[in-house]
Amino acid sequence: MSLLEVTGVGVALAGTSLLNNVSLNVGRGQVVSVIGPNGAGKTTLLRAIANDLQPHCGMVELAGQVVASIEPRRRARQMAVLTQHNALDFSFTGFEVVSLARGPHSTGAAMDRRICREAMEAMDVAHLSERLYPTLSGGEQQRLQLARVLAQIWRAEDADGRLLLLDEPVTSLDIGHQHQLMRAIKTFAATGVAVLMTVHDMTLAAHYSDTVVVLNYGRCLASGRPEAVLTESLINDVFATQVSIVPHPQTGKPVIVGC
């Protein structure tokens, strides 16, 4: 059985249907990317899984338990969420922001400090420990927030089954940090974490994901291995554009080229 099981989820807000009968599974150690055009329902799907929105039908289960019924602190030890907007006007230091992640745990100050430091190293933000958050650039803030959500579910022994939800984690990063971050997520997943993220860059998604899910108009159009799902006809159709797909010279994974 998969760690995260989403079955037939539907979400409607103010009479508009945002998600319609969406099902997907993410297993331990698996990286799944959701792609789709703006307004396809990607963020809504993550919010429904994170229990920010109540689906009007269908079910979201984490390690065999309905997500909404898990006690909040325990849920926080099992599931970490990175949302798109993380406005913070107060002058916390980088390290303080990351260490907020250890709130739901009772692992002791020394262990918390070590975990935060390791998570910050994984995200290449160790040098921002003593800097004030509002003085950092958008990309640096994004990487700090990522280090925070990693620190929240860093150790396997703190929870039975860990899920990481990321809403566009690479959007404001430079290409070097995009790949560094994706590699870090991949390494993190290999420790037994299920990762579900939304990504706009399909080449990046194809390179690092085990499974790609295509969403449009709140419906799941396709899901499977990147090579199988990402075809020219599907992408042209979903995004109303013209793309070419060529194999990557070294890895053979699909590279999506516009026009």
Next chain:
Amino acid sequence: MTASLRRLRPRVITAAALSLCLLASLVTAIALGAVPIAFGDILAALIGTPLDGFSGDIVRAIRLPRALLAAGVGAVLAVCGAYLQGMFRNPLADPSLIGVTAGASVGASAAIVLGGGVLGAVGDLSLVSLGAFAGGLVAVWLVYRVATGINGTSVATMLLMGIAVTALAASLTGLMDYFADNESLRRMSLWRMGGLDGATGARAVVMLAVLALLLISMMRVSRGLNTLLLGESQARHLGVDVERLKNLLIVLVALGVGVSVAVAGSIGFVGLVVPHMIRLCVGPDHRALVPLSALGGASLLLLADTFARTIMAPTELPVGLVTALIGAPFFVFLLARHRELIR
């Protein structure tokens, strides 16, 4: 949450400096006045040694209760300011600016009109406090409901709601003046004129009890408040029961502001200035911010009150005038600096 290295030294230094400052302002507040009292005499009076003349009585019956009341009110207002700013995730929230003080005043006036004078001094104090608490509660709840949506708090809406609530409060107080009989009118105007000069031992004890309650509650809410600064859904993802935390904070703020309005009248800007200065020194972590704000608020109001009653002696200025004189320019400065934050 773990404190980072750069925070430790400033925290220790600020705590030590503020403790000294509080002690010094307490001594100054007791020593200065129509009859100057020597330092040695203060100590003697406090431990109960009989003194020549009236010095002992002045210290024990007049200056000490007033100093304790001023310190208590200042500390409570500063803590309430820190709580409000954390809850609204906004450094510009202050009990007087967002209308909580005005709401509490209406509640206090209503309590005087409806039931004043029948319960004796202590009963009256608790009735007026209860009324002020209820009025403050309605005001915070209303402002919070209107100003905060899923995307956070809008500063503009928050401040405009403050104007609306204050205007409504002014008209309600006016109406009560209009319909009150002579006896309640007299009581209301007496209460409105009263500031810290109405200090009694009983009022000081009530205020310090509320302060103790706020400081005890701090251990329950600080961690949650720190997480709440990241955002409401972020806090929820970190296992914080956000609704419960907010309800608790609303009740605590209404209690603190309500009782301080009941015992000392409207005193503005302490809740804005103090937490802001403390945050500049030690950062936004509420586990340091809240207790240090209490120390800072107590010192500030003690000094302001000592200034207010000695500068034009024997005439006393209302202490609210002095705090507004410091606070209003500070608020303008903050507005100018945070212009980009005001959406």
